[in-house]
Amino acid sequence: MDLNQVSYHYPQQPILLNHISARVPVGHILSIIGPNGAGKSTLLKLMTGIIQPSAGQVQLDGKPISSIPQKQLATKVALVSQQNDIFDDMKVIDVVKTGRLAHHNLLATIADDEVAQYIQATHLDALAQRPMSSLSGGQRQRVWLASALAQDPNYLLLDEPTTYLDIHYQAELMAILSRLNQQKHITVIMVLHDINQAFKISDVLWLVKQGQLVKVAPPAECYDRQLLASIFETNIQIVDVPNYGKYIVEIPEVRAES
Known part of the structure; x- marks a missing residue:
């Protein structure tokens, strides 16, 4: 699946996604992360064909996704x-x-x-x-x-699948997705709110901010305080946790009392 200069905006609204070009890595787990309102869920809808780009194309097997009959698309x-x-x-x-x-x-x-x-x-x-x-x-x-x-399907898409789930069920769902990816080679594309989950389960991350695809890279290349602070507009610390590894902590600014 390829996104070629994809832009999207709702009628008479500002541009929500702006000239996004990227290739989905086949057979891997891809997570899309970014702040609220960055356009993550809209990007996922474009990749399913639920909505069509205002400009550019989403292609599947070299064809515009909009040209694939709905029933045929549902098998992919x-x-x-x-x-x-x-x-x-x-x-x-x-x-x-x-x-x-x-x-x-x-x-x-x-x-x-x-x-x-x-x-x-x-x-x-x-x-x-x-x-x-x-x-x-x-x-x-x-x-x-x-x-x-x-x-x-060849591609399995999920929009914040762990939202409202207890920690136990979140871990269970992530384990199932990881196993399906490894055993059946299904390409998994997720929007995740929990950035530590995204870093742990994913092979590739797409970092999105204000409708722009800022970075495409493996998680190991995204443990960057300045990058993450810029994306999420908050203070970031990256700490090493025993028996876990790197853990990203968002530290809210403390306002001084007047």
Whole structure:
């Protein structure tokens, strides 16, 4: 997947993304990080074809993503859905089956066996017959992941997948994504709010600020106090934590009392 001079703005609004050019590294984990309002989620939507660039092109396999029929695109690119209450009365296994519709007609009957591998990959075996309404936030997130995997995509996109999850479920989700990437060679593209998570799990980082792609590099090349302070507009310290490694700490400015 390639982004060629991609810009985007909403009608009668300032430019949100400005002339972004980059190549997504196939078979790796890419995380997009930056401050709120930098354009990260918009960038992800452009890469799924949900919205189209105001200028430039997003290309997949050498073709403009806008030229690829929606059903065909769904077999190549999957976006992990956010919470959606309309599925609350459905069983877990039936929600996962909706991902297979990319490979069937809308009225097809999908066998349980066809989604068994996606249920197993996301540790949902014991929950498969339960209604979505009975699940915790972390469990529901795994169902959305399983449904996206059922599309059998080459690219798996996630928008802040750990938001609102307890630390245990965050670690579990990151471990599942890492394993899927290593075993199935799925290209994972994520917007992550937690920069330490992004640095630990990713092969490549895209650092975005004010609609500009400021840096594309492996995490090891991004442990730079001045760079990160400039991106996030806050004081940054990078500390070494035993049995963990480098850890990025954002230090808010302390205002002097008047």
